[in-house]
Amino acid sequence: MLDNIYKKLLDHFGPQGWWPTSNSCETPEWEVCVGAILTQNTNWSNVEKALNELKKNETLEPHKITKMKQEKLEQMIRSSGFYTQKADRLKRFARFVLDKGSVQDFLKNVTREELIAFNGIGRETADSMLLYACGRKYFVVDAYTKRIFNRLGLVKMDDYEEIRKFLEQNLPNNIKIYKEFHALIVKLGKTHCKKEPVCKTCPLTKICKKKI
DNA sequence: ACCCAGGTGGCCC
DNA sequence: GGGCCACATGGG
Numbered sequence: 001m002l003d004n005i006y007k008k009l010l011d012h013f014g015p016q017g018w019w020p021t022s023n024s025c026e027t028p029e030w031e032v033c034v035g036a037i038l039t040q041n042t043n044w045s046n047v048e049k050a051l052n053e054l055k056k057n058e059t060l061e062p063h064k065i066t067k068m069k070q071e072k073l074e075q076m077i078r079s080s081g082f083y084t085q086k087a088d089r090l091k092r093f094a095r096f097v098l099d100k101g102s103v104q105d106f107l108k109n110v111t112r113e114e115l116i117a118f119n120g121i122g123r124e125t126a127d128s129m130l131l132y133a134c135g136r137k138y139f140v141v142d143a144y145t146k147r148i149f150n151r152l153g154l155v156k157m158d159d160y161e162e163i164r165k166f167l168e169q170n171l172p173n174n175i176k177i178y179k180e181f182h183a184l185i186v187k188l189g190k191t192h193c194k195k196e197p198v199c200k201t202c203p204l205t206k207i208c209k210k211k212i
Numbered sequence: 213a214c215c216c217a218g219g220t221g222g223c224c225c
Numbered sequence: 226g227g228g229c230c231a232c233a234t235g236g237g
Contacts (some may be wrong), residue, residue: 085231143218
C-alpha cells in the first residue's frame with residue numbers, strides 16, 4: 001500500500017533530492033543539522049538565506065558558531081525567523097556536538113533520546129537529523145504526513161510516535177525510500193488540497209477514499 | 213490585509 | 226495525555 005503511494009508520488013513529482021546542501025560546506029551532515037533547526041516552522045527559502053549568510057562569512061562550522069557572539073549570530077540568521085530562539089539553540093547545539101568529540105562522532109554515536117532531550121530539538125527535528133544527517137532509518141513525520149495519512153484513512157491519530165511506527169513497519173527496508181518519501185509527502189502537501197476537500201489534480205486521487 | 217511555512221517548549225487542565 | 230500560546234521573518 002505505502003509502496004503504491006510512494007510510486008505514484010515519485011512518478012508524478014520526480015525525485016526531490018532531499019536534503020539539499022551546498023558543496024561549500026566541509027561537512028554536509030552538519031549543514032543538514034543546522035538547516036533542520038532553522039527550518040522549524042519556517043519556509044525553506046528563508047532558511048537558505050540564513051545558511052548563505054553563514055557560509056558567506058565562513059561561520060557555518062560548529063566551532064565558529066560556539067565562539068560567535070549570540071547577537072551576531074541572531075542577525076546572520078534573521079531571515080529564518082524566531083532568530084533569538086534559534087541562535088540560542090544553534091549555539092548550544094554546536095557545543096553539544098563538539099562535546100561528542102567531533103561532528104563524525106556525533107553522527108555515529110548520538111541517540112534519538114539524546115536529541116529529543118535537547119532543549120530546542122523535538123521529534124521531527126531529531127528524526128530529520130537522524131535520517132538525513134546520520135543516515136539512520138527513522139521516518140520523519142510532519143504536519144503534512146499527519147494530515148495526508150489521516151485523510152487517506154490509513155491512520156486515525158495525531159500521535160507522532162504511532163504514525164512513525166506505522167510507516168516504519170509498512171515501508172520497504174530502504175533508507176533511500178525513507179528520505180525520498182518524506183520529501184514527496186511535503187511536496188504533495190504544499191501543492192495539493194490545501195483547502196480541503198477538493199483535490200481534482202491530486203496524484204493520489206485513484207487511491208483516495210477521502211480527499212487529501 | 214491576511215495566511216502560511218520542512219516545530220518546539222512552556223504552561224494549563 | 227491534549228489544547229493553547231509565543232516565538233518572527235518573508236512570500237503569496
